[in-house]
Each structure stands twice: as C-alpha cells, then as structure tokens.
Amino acid sequence: MAEGTLLLTELFLLLVISLLVFQLLKLQWARRKLPPGPIPLPMIGNLWYLDFELEGKVLTKLAGVYGNIFTVWMGPTPVVVLNGYKTVSEGLILEEFCGRPLTPFYRDMMGDKGVFLTSGHTWKQQRRFAFTALRNLATTIQQRIQEEADYLVKVLTSKQGSAFEPKPDMIHAVANVICAAVFGHRFSDEDHSLDKMIKAIYLIIFVPSTSWGRLYDAFPRFMHRLPGRHQRVLEYNDFLHEVVRAEVQSHKAKWKEGNKPQDLIDFYLDHMEKTKDDPTSTFSEDNMVQIMVDLLIGGSENTASLLSGALLLMIKHPEVQEKVLEEVNAVLEPSQAVCYEDRKKLPYTTAVIHEILRFINIVGTGPFRLCLKDTTMLGRPIAKGTLILPNLASVMADPEHWESPFEFNPGHFLDAKGDFVPQKAFLAFGIGRRGCLGEHMAWVEFFVFFITLIRAFVIQLPEGEPDLNLNGIQQSPRQHPYKLRFVPRQSSSA
Numbered sequence: 001m002a003e004g005t006l007l008l009t010e011l012f013l014l015l016v017i018s019l020l021v022f023q024l025l026k027l028q029w030a031r032r033k034l035p036p037g038p039i040p041l042p043m044i045g046n047l048w049y050l051d052f053e054l055e056g057k058v059l060t061k062l063a064g065v066y067g068n069i070f071t072v073w074m075g076p077t078p079v080v081v082l083n084g085y086k087t088v089s090e091g092l093i094l095e096e097f098c099g100r101p102l103t104p105f106y107r108d109m110m111g112d113k114g115v116f117l118t119s120g121h122t123w124k125q126q127r128r129f130a131f132t133a134l135r136n137l138a139t140t141i142q143q144r145i146q147e148e149a150d151y152l153v154k155v156l157t158s159k160q161g162s163a164f165e166p167k168p169d170m171i172h173a174v175a176n177v178i179c180a181a182v183f184g185h186r187f188s189d190e191d192h193s194l195d196k197m198i199k200a201i202y203l204i205i206f207v208p209s210t211s212w213g214r215l216y217d218a219f220p221r222f223m224h225r226l227p228g229r230h231q232r233v234l235e236y237n238d239f240l241h242e243v244v245r246a247e248v249q250s251h252k253a254k255w256k257e258g259n260k261p262q263d264l265i266d267f268y269l270d271h272m273e274k275t276k277d278d279p280t281s282t283f284s285e286d287n288m289v290q291i292m293v294d295l296l297i298g299g300s301e302n303t304a305s306l307l308s309g310a311l312l313l314m315i316k317h318p319e320v321q322e323k324v325l326e327e328v329n330a331v332l333e334p335s336q337a338v339c340y341e342d343r344k345k346l347p348y349t350t351a352v353i354h355e356i357l358r359f360i361n362i363v364g365t366g367p368f369r370l371c372l373k374d375t376t377m378l379g380r381p382i383a384k385g386t387l388i389l390p391n392l393a394s395v396m397a398d399p400e401h402w403e404s405p406f407e408f409n410p411g412h413f414l415d416a417k418g419d420f421v422p423q424k425a426f427l428a429f430g431i432g433r434r435g436c437l438g439e440h441m442a443w444v445e446f447f448v449f450f451i452t453l454i455r456a457f458v459i460q461l462p463e464g465e466p467d468l469n470l471n472g473i474q475q476s477p478r479q480h481p482y483k484l485r486f487v488p489r490q491s492s493s494a
Contacts, residue, residue: 034078035380037071038062045073047218052211056365056393059083063394069378075218079368079387082377085398085425088390091369091377093432097388099370100434104220105208105230109237114290115437116298119370122282126291129283130437133267137181138440144180145445146337148173149452156457156486163462163483166311170449171198171304177445178299182292183247184263197243200236201301207233209364244292248285264292298438302363303445309360310450311459312482313408316468320410324349324454325489338451340444346451347420351413353447354420357428358396359408366392366430392427401425457486 038046050058050072062070063083071078082091091097099119102112110117115126134141152173156166175198176186187194207213212230216223223230251265261267268288275281314321331345332338343350369388376382397405402412402425415421429436436442453459461468462485 033381033383034071034386035069035080035382036066037073037081038066040073040078043075044218045075045077047073047075047214052214053209054079054214054365054389056361056391059365059389059391060394060397063391069380074214074387077218077387079389080371080380080382082388082390083394084391085395085401085427087378088392088395089424089427089431091388092390092427092430092434094375094377095433096372096375096382097369098433099372101368101370101387103208103217103368105213105216105233108220108224109204109234110290110293111286113287114294116294116367119372121280122287125282126287127437129268129271130264130291130295133261133264134181134438134441136261136267137264138444141177141181141441142340142444142448144177144186145448146339146452148177148186149338149449152449153452153456156453157488159486161485161487163465163485165483166486167304167308170307171300174304174307174445174449175201175296175300178296180263181299181441182244182264182295184251184266193243196236197240197296198300200240201297203229203233203236204240204297205301240293240296241289244289244296248289248292264295268292295438298436299441299445303442303449306357306360306446307449307453310356310446311453311484312468312470313356313359314454314459315461315484316470317408320352320408321454321459324352324451328451328455332455338448338455340447342451343447347414347418348410349451350420351410353450354413354423354426354428355408355410356450357446358402358412358426361393361396361428363392363428363430366390369434390430392430395425395427398425453486456489458489460485460487 038049040046041048054072054074059072059081060083062072062081068083068087069080070083071080073079082088100117100123102117106117112118112122115123115130118126152169155169155173172189172194175194179194179197180186207229208216210229212223212228212233216230248265251263251269255266255269257270257273259266261270265288268283268291272283272285272288275283314324327346327348332342366389369390371382371384371386371388373384374381382388396402399405401423403409404412413421413423413426429439429442462483465483468482
C-alpha cells in the first residue's frame with residue numbers, strides 16, 4: 001500500500017515537473033517572436049519581478065536593460081512596453097495600436113460596451129457621439145464648474161481655518177460636475193449615494209492595477225471564485241451601473257422627441273431616436289449606460305487626486321503659490337469669475353498648471369492598447385492581438401526633453417521672456433485617436449478649481465504636522481492624506 005502511494009506521488013511530481021518544463025519551453029519559443037525582456041516563469045511570467053504591478057519607474061529601469069521597446073509577461077500574457085517620448089509618441093499614433101484590450105477583470109465589470117473598452121466600429125460611433133455631446137455642453141459645463149468651485153470655497157471657508165483632510169470635499173465638488181453633465185443635476189451633501197458612487201469609481205480605477213487585478217487577469221476563473229478585494233470591486237461596479245440605469249429610466253419617462261437636450265443622457269436618447277432605422281447603429285440602452293459610467297469614472301477621481309497633489313506642491317513651494325496669486329490678481333478683478341479663456345493672459349499660472357500635471361502624472365503608465373493587426377515598430381515585429389503598454393511616466397520624466405525631470409519646475413514651460421511655451425513631450429492626456437476624450441473638460445475643471453482656491457485661501461500645513469514628503473506623489477497623490485489649513489486671504493494676516 002505504501003509503495004503504491006509513493007509511486008503515485010512520484011508520478012504526480014513527474015507530471016507537474018513535465019508540465020512546468022513544457023510551459024517554460026513554450027514561453028521561450030513565444031519569446032522569439034517578441035521584443036526582448038526578462039525571462040518569464042511558467043504560470044506567473046514576470047509578476048514576481050514586477051512586484052505584481054506595472055509601475056512606471058520599474059519599467060523605465062527595464063528599458064535601460066532591454067531598450068525602449070521590450071516585453072514583460074503578466075502571467076501567461078505578454079505585454080509589449082513602449083518607453084520614452086520618441087517610442088511612446090510614435091506608438092500612440094499608430095492605427096494598428098488603436099485597439100483596447102478587454103482584460104478579464106474589466107470584461108467581467110463592463111463587457112464590450114461604451115467607449116473606453118471598445119474598439120472598431122462601436123468605439124468610433126460611441127466616441128464621436130461623446131466628443132460632440134461634450135462640445136455642445138461646453139458652456140453649460142464651465143458654468144457648472146464655476147458654481148462647484150464657488151461652493152467648494154464656501155465649504156472650506158466654513159472650516160474657519162481649522163486643520164482637516166480636504167480630499168473628500170474636493171472630490172464631491174469635482175464629481176458633481178460630471179454628474180451634472182451626465183444626469184443634469186448635482187447631488188446634495190446629504191445624499192449618501194454620491195459617496196458610494198465615488199467609492200465605486202475609486203475601486204474600479206485603482207484595484208485592477210494592484211496585485212488583485214493582476215492576479216485576476218492572469219487567473220480569471222480561479223480568482224472569480226475566491227474572496228478578496230476584487231469581489232468588492234465587482235459589487236460596487238454593479239451599484240454604479242444600477243444608479244445610471246435608474247437615471248436613464250427617469251430620463252426616458254420625461255424625454256420627448258424635439259425637446260432640447262439638457263444633459264448627456266438626453267443627447268444619447270435623442271441620438272438613439274435619430275439612428276433607430278440605421279442598421280449600422282450601435283446606439284442602444286446598454287451602450288448608453290456604459291458610456292455614462294465611463295464618463296463618470298473618467299471625470300471625478302483623477303481630477304480630485306490631481307487637485308489634492310497640486311495643493312501639496314503649492315505648500316511645498318510657497319513662492320510659486322504667491323507668484324500665481326500675484327499674476328492672477330493683476331489680470332482678474334476680485335469679483336471676476338475664473339474662465340478657461342483667462343489662460344491666455346496668465347502665462348506663469350498656465351506654466352505652473354502644466355508642470356503640476358507633468359510632475360504628478362496621474363495617469364501613470366497609461367491604459368493598455370491592443371495591436372489590431374500584424375505590424376513592426378522600431379524593427380520589432382508585433383503580432384495582432386498583442387497587448388501594448390505606453391509608459392507615459394517615462395515620457396513625462398524623459399531626460400532628453402526635460403531639464404530637471406524629477407523636480408517641480410514651472411520653467412519647463414516658460415521661455416526667457418516669461419511667456420508660456422508648450423512642450424511636445426507633455427502627453428498628460430495622451431495623443432492620437434485614443435487620446436483622452438474629456439481632455440478639454442479636464443483642463444477647464446483643473447484651471448478653474450486651482451485658481452479659485454489659490455485666490456481664496458492661503459493653504460498651509462497645520463502646526464505639528466510633519467513636513468511634506470512628496471516622494472512618490474507622482475501617480476499617487478491619493479496616498480498623501482495630509483491635513484491642511486485653508487486660511488481665507490482677507491483674514492490671513494490676523
């Protein structure tokens with residue numbers, strides 16, 4: 001009996017070893033058709049080497065070994081990484097790299113709908129609609145931004161200079177802007193559904209890029225059955241979709257053909273009616289729900305995190321904060337609302353805002369692309385279906401294009417006369433046909449909120465708070481929950 005058990009154990013071990021050797025050989029064979037990179041292990045690929053995350057700085061170090069186009073393996077899946085301004089900018093404009101992969105985690109959350117995760121005909125129609133609708137609502141959206149910025153000032157003023165963590169109030173204000181654009185109304189402070197929506201958006205954005213998300217994408221069938229943080233993401237994602245579906249049903253009950261659209265759902269219902277007899281139309285209620293979810297996700301957490309990081313930078317660089325205030329006060333009347341058009345008269349402030357976006361680089365590496373057909377890049381063959389990862393972090397800190405890439409320096413965007421100068425290596429919103437859909441809205445939002453807060457307050461650390469450590473603020477200002485003081489400027493000398 002014992003001999004039989006031992007024999008079975010030996011056979012099992014032999015089988016496991018044989019499978020591992022087979023997988024290793026299979027990986028080595030597959031590597032021959034891909035750009036170079038670290039040797040992958042069976043099952044886990046390079047996940048161990050990458051600490052289960054695709055972090056920009058780690059990928060930049062790998063580029064120093066393997067070149068600006070190389071391969072890493074997320075479990076059994078190869079990912080071709082583009083590094084540095086030249087390589088990334090060339091890759092982002094390639095038509096072959098305009099696809100978006102539907103990774104297992106996002107597939108189970110979103111499906112092949114909306115605009116962010118679709119490709120081909122569906123993506124083209126949905127993106128064109130969203131771009132046009134946002135443009136048609138541009139004036140209304142700027143008014144909403146100004147209103148929410150003024151409301152945020154009132155909320156922060158009510159704190160009477162006490163120390164508190166401002167991120168929750170800021171994300172409420174920012175989230176209400178996109179909610180007003182999508183739904184046609186804001187949420188009151190007493191409506192806790194907004195808090196749950198914000199939590200859902202946070203989880204949907206950040207968990208897929210953590211070890212939980214990487215493991216889910218590598219082993220979806222296994223992880224789908226296991227408890228963990230990924231299950232919480234799926235639950236909150238369902239809640240967010242339910243909120244949007246309820247708003248869609250409410251709009252459908254009120255909508256009448258010929259009425260002027262007031263928000264993005266109205267625009268979509270109107271477009272559905274106009275294209276109902278078009279056999280090539282992809283406009284449906286499912287796509288409507290998902291595109292509204294896409295816009296809610298893209299228009300809240302990232303902007304609020306960026307604004308939080310900007311305030312920390314202004315505290316760390318008080319001379320910049322005061323110089324921005326001096327320029328703004330010289331151009332705008334005290335009672336004059338901030339408009340995006342004012343940027344043309346505020347070169348230093350505009351340079352500061354660009355440098356904030358460059359230095360923090362909230363997008364990190366950037367979202368995955370999908371190679372749509374066999375092609376070559378920099379002499380390397382890239383097969384159809386290959387995942388492409390543009391390392392935008394390497395672009396925003398490319399030493400060939402930035403004088404001091406790891407320092408906060410508004411001079412990156414100023415010439416000798418003090419005039420604003422755009423830089424080609426500034427790719428905060430990507431480029432090409434997959435560039436950020438809400439780029440214009442994001443610029444207006446950050447510009448108005450940032451200047452409004454600088455005009456209204458002296459922003460300080462409270463006494464006893466440890467000095468700011470901005471190491472790692474790039475890509476993750478959300479990890480710096482500092483308490484701050486917002487002292488109204490008219491009483492700051494008291």
